[in-house]
Every structure is written in C-alpha cells, then in structure tokens.
Amino acid sequence: MTLRSATREAVTSARLIVVKVGSSSLTTAEGGLDPARLDALVDAVAARRAAGSQVVLVSSGAIAAGLAPMGIPRRPRDLATQQAAASVGQLVLGHAYVASFARYSLTVGQVLLTADDVVRRSHYRNAQRTLSRLLALGIVPVVNENDTVATEEIRFGDNDRLAALVAHLIGADALVLLSDVDALYDGDPRRGAARRIDEVADASDVDGVVAGATGASGLGTGGMASKLAAARLASAAGIPVLLASSAHAPEALTSAGVGTAFASAGRRLSARRFWLAYAAESAGRLVLDDGAVAAVVVRRRSLLAAGITSTSGDFGLGDVVELADSTGKVVARGVVNFDSTELPALIGHSTHHLPNDQRREVVHADDLVPLRHH
Numbered sequence: 001m002t003l004r005s006a007t008r009e010a011v012t013s014a015r016l017i018v019v020k021v022g023s024s025s026l027t028t029a030e031g032g033l034d035p036a037r038l039d040a041l042v043d044a045v046a047a048r049r050a051a052g053s054q055v056v057l058v059s060s061g062a063i064a065a066g067l068a069p070m071g072i073p074r075r076p077r078d079l080a081t082q083q084a085a086a087s088v089g090q091l092v093l094g095h096a097y098v099a100s101f102a103r104y105s106l107t108v109g110q111v112l113l114t115a116d117d118v119v120r121r122s123h124y125r126n127a128q129r130t131l132s133r134l135l136a137l138g139i140v141p142v143v144n145e146n147d148t149v150a151t152e153e154i155r156f157g158d159n160d161r162l163a164a165l166v167a168h169l170i171g172a173d174a175l176v177l178l179s180d181v182d183a184l185y186d187g188d189p190r191r192g193a194a195r196r197i198d199e200v201a202d203a204s205d206v207d208g209v210v211a212g213a214t215g216a217s218g219l220g221t222g223g224m225a226s227k228l229a230a231a232r233l234a235s236a237a238g239i240p241v242l243l244a245s246s247a248h249a250p251e252a253l254t255s256a257g258v259g260t261a262f263a264s265a266g267r268r269l270s271a272r273r274f275w276l277a278y279a280a281e282s283a284g285r286l287v288l289d290d291g292a293v294a295a296v297v298v299r300r301r302s303l304l305a306a307g308i309t310s311t312s313g314d315f316g317l318g319d320v321v322e323l324a325d326s327t328g329k330v331v332a333r334g335v336v337n338f339d340s341t342e343l344p345a346l347i348g349h350s351t352h353h354l355p356n357d358q359r360r361e362v363v364h365a366d367d368l369v370p371l372r373h374h
C-alpha cells in the first residue's frame, strides 16, 4: 500500500531536505559499520540528489563505528570512552561516506556541531554559512554532533534533535528520520501488539502513544521518544517530517509513501527566534515586575535593569535566560548582556543611574522572544 497525503506530497517535493539516519541503521548486529547498509542509504540520497533536491545528511554512528576498531564489544557507558570511540569512529564513518558517495561522483563535507554552535549567535551564523556554502558548491554535508568535545552538560542529547535543529537552521522543506522501525506505533512494537500510526496531523494524534526511550540495538541513544520530540520541534518550526525505516529509504525519499508523516504546524519563526524559543538551553532566570513584563511581551521593548526584581542561575554574558513574571510563569526567553555575578547589583536601578560601562539593555529586544501560552 502506498500512503498519500499533503504532508507526504510536501516531503516528496521538498527542494532542500534533511535526512537523519540512526546508529542502528548503519551497523551490524555484532557491532561495527555495515558497508552494505551505508551504501544502500547513499544510493537513496544520491537518487534524491539526481532528482534535483539538495540533501543534508545527519548521520549517527560514530560511537558505534569506533567500537570494533577499539576491540570494545558494547557501547561504553562512561563519557570519556564514548568520546574516544567517537574520535576513532567518526573517521571510519567519514571515510565510508567519502567512498560511498564517490560512486556517484558526489563530494561530502563533514560538519561536526556542538550545542553552542546553534545557540550562540555568532556560531550559529557560522554554521548556517558553512552549510549553505557546501550546498551551493554541490557538496553533500554530513553532520554529526562533535562527540569528542561534547560533555553531558552541553550535549544536544541525541541526533534526532540535532537533525530538527539543523533542518530549521538551513530552512529545509522537509525532515526525514530513518530508523530501524518502519513507523510510529502507539506502543513499542517489540513489546507486543501495537497500532501503527500513519499520519500525525496535530499533537492530539500522539496523545496516549508510549514511546520507548531506548532503542533495540543498544547503539542509539534516544529511542522513539527522541524521534517524537524532534518531530514536534520540526513541525512547530513549519517543517513536515517523515519517520520511516532505513530499509525503506528509497521509498521514503521518492514517493514518501511509507512510515509516519507528521504535518507541519504554524508558521515559521525566523531561524534566530526559533532557536531562542525552542532550541537554546537556558542558563538562568530573571524575574520581572509587571511593568517590565508588559514592556517586553506586549510592546516588544528591550529589558532594562530597572524592571528586574531578582535573578537566579549561573549565566554568562551571551547566554540564554528565561524571563519570568512575578508568579514564576516564563513569559519570554532571551540573550542576556551581563553575567550572573554582575547583574544582581544593577537590578532595580534606572539605566541613567548606572555607570557608563553598564548602561546597556539587559536583554535587547532583537534577542528576546515572548512565549505564547495556550
């Protein structure tokens, strides 16, 4: 049966598409990279390219690919060994992609990102520029998290989320998540009978879905829960998502007639505002008085020190913080222009009473996104 819907049409006709593949789809049961599966994925990506679309590949598998050369039987639990395995495995993975895409005379470019690269404005623009230049040059970007330097605190967490963030960053028209399961089910299909879900039109369609947090292979990280969260993120950013089995990559990338399709919801926020609202981790919180809440949320003004009643958290200049009202409800998020050691002495004071070098907005209006509450 071939499934059809407006969302699937959108995936089929996308000019710029992000394809994410999980570790379990690139490795053998014994561990180590599976060249046949990697080639099959590349065949499907190359076919989509030949049909006129630009493709960004977000590929997991560095840690998994590093295990066999290091003689480690299982995915390590400790961060340092994971980082070492990723360091070995990313080269193995990159090499395999270079060789496989070369069969189609396609050049690949490796892009390793840390969470900071998509949160801090200067880094974010940098990542955006690099990816668009690679695409303009006809190169297939292969993206992964920069695992060797990612610590628990700064990790994206999983590549499903990274793929959704990259899709928004580059203004992709669709996101395809390829895994070892053929669709979203209302419960983990490995644990008994579960109902397949073909279309997710809005959030209520996934009410009651039990999404397991660990995959079958023990090689991936997020399981279905992270795919669902990534699909929500992309859909909120205006990007349709298709979740399908990597074994069905050719169908997923041509007719989109397989897997689960998630409709996009809402209009696109600008890339920068999307990051602020959904992507950035917040490092602290500023509590605002009622006048300041009205100024930043309703009148879209910058936040000045005078309207802040308290601060919490350990943040630095340039970090993202939450802005809360006096009841504790978060009303906005934004980039703070002071660090948490300097700001407490300034709050409650009018700007013109502050020393010259501290006379600036605490959060500039351009770096501030009010949050909608439903």
Ligand SMILES: Nc1ncnc2c1ncn2[C@@H]1O[C@H](COP(=O)(O)OP(=O)(O)O)[C@@H](O)[C@H]1O
Pocket (backbone or CB within 6 Å): 021, 022, 023, 024, 025, 178, 179, 180, 181, 183, 184, 185, 186, 187, 188, 189, 190, 209, 210, 211, 212, 213, 214, 215, 216, 217, 218, 219, 220, 221, 222, 223, 224, 225
């Ligand atoms: N509700 C669900 N629907 C589909 N699969 C689920 C669900 N809950 C848990 N799973 C499991 O999630 C696994 C996919 O996650 P994972 O192995 O982390 O993928 P990947 O390595 O591709 O990122 C599937 O093998 C499936 O058994």
Ligand SMILES: N[C@@H](CCC(=O)OP(=O)(O)O)C(=O)O
Pocket (backbone or CB within 6 Å): 021, 022, 023, 024, 059, 060, 061, 062, 063, 064, 086, 144, 145, 147, 157, 158, 159, 160, 219, 220, 221, 222, 223
């Ligand atoms: N960055 C890690 C993968 C992390 C990850 O999300 O894995 P997966 O759940 O298989 O997509 C790696 O390359 O091993």
